[in-house]
Amino acid sequence: MSKTMRAIMCREPWDYRLEEVPMPEAGPGEVVIKVSACGVCASDIKCYTGAPLFWGDEHRKPYVEAPVIAGHEFVGEVVELGPGAGEKYKLEIGDTAIAEQIVPCWECRYCRTGKYWLCQVHNIYGFQPVVNGGMADYMKFPARSLVYKVPSEIPTASAAVIEPLACSIHAxxxxxxxxxxxxxxxxxxxxxxxxIGAAKLKNPGVLIAIDLMPKRLEVAKKLGADIGINPSETDAVQEVLDLTEGYGCDVYIEATGHPKAVEQGLHMIRKAGTFVEFSVMREPVTVDWTIIGDTKELNIHGSHLGPYAYPLAIDYIHRGLIEVEHIVTHQLPLTDYLTGFEMVQKGSDSIKVQLVP
Known part of the structure; x- marks a missing residue:
């Protein structure tokens, strides 16, 4: 008789269920972990609430293949190593381990040229059942995964922030x-x-955080921001122009997920500046492209996932160079997943919410 475990199963928008499902088993080159914690990402909430990016519409195919176990910000204890996995990843039973959120195919044009994070197949943990996610008691890293050992000294709450921090570093x-x-x-x-934490390591002249919530701006300063700007209290664009003799900022990184922040950045950035777009937007965003071209000749860079950045994220957390403990505000039992989703959706009383099986 096969063993079972608890898992948060994504079935359709607004329909995520705590279910009993079969426990995964490790085949050749595979790793099974007992999940220690799994963060709730803003993209999880967009999926939960039915954003077209995930469920499709007349312009795009569905990205989610339900039913699937949700969660891509996981870390856990190695409990089973398939043949060859221990040698491949330098892991032993009892080690703490994490895998990158994408499981590349290693066969498409992008994978063959080193751009594995843009894999054409694009299996991401928690969105397709071939790579079930970490909102569960246990999960499996398939043989195609990118797996890393995590130092045991890193607290679980901080270790479960490795995935988002890797994304931040790449941006x-x-x-x-x-x-x-x-x-x-x-x-x-x-x-x-x-x-903010990663940019501070680049030694910028001035590092500015923008957010509507004062508590988050306070945390931003703990992580290295020199200035915090609340657009509900001041004209953020004008304030940055005033700080830069009217030129504007050199680099603008958009991480709000709100269309207004894109427009704000286009007006705030200097000519020939670099605009990094990171957010997963719920709906398509329209802007004045003349600003990008004829008016300012901007460098527009997209940013996706955290390629080649996991070892950096692990190292920076381990050495205390980026103090992610300021980011984790709540840890909830797996059974309280809906409460966690509501907290993240509301956003006013939490930053990072994690589920702990």
């Missing part, structure tokens, strides 16, 4: 920050705060 890398640059990070949620 900062896409910003090409130079010494003395005025850098703006719009959005001081989990990802934006990670970007």
């Amino acid at each position: 900062v890398q896409r910003g090409n920050i130079e010494f003395g640059d005025v850098v703006v990070v719009a959005g001081a949620g989990t990802l934006g705060l990670g970007m």
